Amino acid sequence: MAAILALSACQPSSPPGDSAPDAQAQAPGSEPPAGSDPGKPPAEDPTSGAISTEPMAPTAPDSGLPTDWPLAKVSSGTARISCQADYNTEQGDGEPLESLAFFSVVDALSPCQKGGVLRLRYEGKIASDFTDLVVRVSDIAARMGIEKRILDIDSAGGQVEDAIKAGDAIGATRWTIWVREDSVCHSACVFVLGAGDNRMISGRVGVHRIIRMSSTATTRSELNQELRGVYTRVKDYLERNGVAVAVADLMMTVPNRRLRLLSKNELQEYGLDGTNAAQDDLDRLQLMRRCGEDFVQRRDAFMRRFDIDCKAPNADLDAMQACGLALRERYQFPDGKCPADSPFSEFDRTEEASAAP
Incomplete structure (x- = not known):
């Protein structure tokens, strides 16, 4: 993406x-x-x-x-x-x-x-x-x-x-x-x-x-x-x-x-x-500098819950996406300071593009 x-x-x-x-x-x-x-x-x-x-x-x-x-x-x-x-x-x-x-x-x-x-x-x-x-x-x-x-x-x-x-x-x-x-x-x-x-x-x-x-x-x-x-x-x-x-x-x-x-x-x-563990380490360091420690902690908590609640065996992409989008609000995403770095931000951009005249 x-x-x-x-x-x-x-x-x-x-x-x-x-x-x-x-x-x-x-x-x-x-x-x-x-x-x-x-x-x-x-x-x-x-x-x-x-x-x-x-x-x-x-x-x-x-x-x-x-x-x-x-x-x-x-x-x-x-x-x-x-x-x-x-x-x-x-x-x-x-x-x-x-x-x-x-x-x-x-x-x-x-x-x-x-x-x-x-x-x-x-x-x-x-x-x-x-x-x-x-x-x-x-x-x-x-x-x-x-x-x-x-x-x-x-x-x-x-x-x-x-x-x-x-x-x-x-x-x-x-x-x-x-x-x-x-x-x-x-x-x-x-x-x-x-x-x-x-x-x-x-x-x-x-x-x-x-x-x-x-x-x-x-x-x-x-x-x-x-x-x-x-x-x-x-x-x-x-x-x-x-x-x-x-x-x-x-x-x-x-x-x-x-x-x-x-x-x-x-x-x-x-x-x-x-999540790729090697990339995740690099992302965490960059996110910490850009969005702050609170953002990183909420993102980590979201990803753990997403793995538990949304990635059921044989779940299709539609189901995982819908689950993840619904889950975001609990962790205050999209984030006001770093919306593009928030989980599932690609769907926010898609909706904005569809709504544009």
């Missing part, structure tokens, strides 16, 4: 779209058919690759990129742009976005500028074009001042390195990640989920072992040596996003042909559901 900055044209150190790695690690997987045993093998992802051995620093989209972006389009799935937080509206999942050219993204996001709310619905594989999609939409949303951003995702997985790059871009640009009741987030998608400032999960989340499809290993020892670097990188990524490294352990032990679905309790225990 995000805000509007004018479309400036500063020169970046590097353009978007050049994120395709020389080598990638893959965590293929797919949702088991309805009524099937989740422990049975998921459908195989036909692509392959190997993860690079060079250290990978956190990445984030440059702000002020020029308009001559490298050619790119969404090809590993489908993307749609909506200016509503939920899909149960006349707008539904919004308008398709395929071309990732500068002005194509500008045109797609422009209707969302007034209300300050953007929902990106993505269905498909995590690959380099997904990373381009996240980076470019984040950049234009920041220029336009669209402060409330939701990634509404349905993905059975894909390339680990692309997921981590997309996750770092998400973590730098303040997104909520939503896995709705008719969607899944499996395998590499879990890295994207972990990067969100907030995660709202009604669908299924699952993990399994990472595999190097281009591996030349002939023994378990050789295979373990190859995966050791992957494991270290994954742990570092999870730690900086406030996710338990136990998730990495699961990804090393669950056979690739199986899928380990995570329960609601496990999602919370591993730091994959609700």
